[in-house]
Amino acid sequence: MAKALTKSQIAASVAEKSGITKKQAGEILEFIADLAYKNAKNSFTLPGLGKLVLVNRTLSKAAALGTEFAAAGNLVVCGYPELADLSGQFDLVINATSASLRGELPPVPANAFRGAALAYELAYGKGLTPFLQAARAAGVPNLADGVGMLVEQAAEAFTWWRGVRPQTAPLIAQMTVPLI
Numbered sequence: 694m695a696k697a698l699t700k701s702q703i704a705a706s707v708a709e710k711s712g713i714t715k716k717q718a719g720e721i722l723e724f725i726a727d728l729a730y731k732n733a734k735n736s737f738t739l740p741g742l743g744k745l746v747l748v749n750r751t752l753s754k755a756a757a758l759g760t761e762f763a764a765a766g767n768l769v770v771c772g773y774p775e776l777a778d779l780s781g782q783f784d785l786v787i788n789a790t791s792a793s794l795r796g797e798l799p800p801v802p803a804n805a806f807r808g809a810a811l812a813y814e815l816a817y818g819k820g821l822t823p824f825l826q827a828a829r830a831a832g833v834p835n836l837a838d839g840v841g842m843l844v845e846q847a848a849e850a851f852t853w854w855r856g857v858r859p860q861t862a863p864l865i866a867q868m869t870v871p872l873i
């Protein structure tokens with residue numbers, strides 16, 4: 694794989710293409726990054742950049758979600774077999790099915806994990822689930838389960854009700870089942 698472009702190289706490309714100076718292109722990139730940070734809590738989508746692929750074994754359910762969230766942009770709906778054609782395009786693969794609760798592997802083609810930086814399993818307390826095992830076997834360098842999500846969303850709800858944010862790190866550490 695070729696080396697990733699540096700910020701300076703990206704700015705130079707934008708400047709050349711659009712007839713502005715490299716300094717102006719750099720300032721625009723910084724402005725977009727700042728805008729993304731500030732608006733992340735309301736969800737921020739840069740049209741044409743970043744894509745969420747939503748899969749369900751019952752395609753009609755995925756299609757219904759795709760229609761409901763179409764306005765959010767950059768959302769693609771497909772079935773499991775089509776994931777094989779998108780191999781190498783995912784940074785993050787999330788298992789939001791309940792398959793792990795029965796020790797099952799959703800039918801994700803193994804090559805769908807190729808190049809992903811993180812595999813995230815929503816189930817928690819199950820250790821290395823079949824999904825995480827498949828991700829590890831495919832070479833995904835970072836694995837996580839849903840214990841952090843469970844505790845952090847509960848802490849958020851507690852904060853809303855009580856105005857006090859609980860310490861989450863010790864609880865996550867206590868509840869974590871090692872992914873080995």
Ligand SMILES: NC(=O)c1ccc[n+]([C@@H]2O[C@H](COP(=O)([O-])OP(=O)(O)OC[C@H]3O[C@@H](n4cnc5c(N)ncnc54)[C@H](OP(=O)(O)O)[C@@H]3O)[C@@H](O)[C@H]2O)c1
Nearest residue numbers: 750751754789790791792797799800815816839840842843
């Ligand atoms: N970490 C957290 O805080 C947290 C919070 C909530 C839930 N969870 C976890 O998230 C997961 C989903 O929970 P949920 O409440 O959304 O479950 P759910 O409503 O029962 O939804 C299950 C989904 O999984 C799909 N599915 C089940 N078995 C499958 C299989 N073998 N292959 C492919 N797809 C399969 C189902 O597909 P069909 O539509 O085709 O039936 C359905 O879309 C569970 O593991 C749960 O423990 C974690």
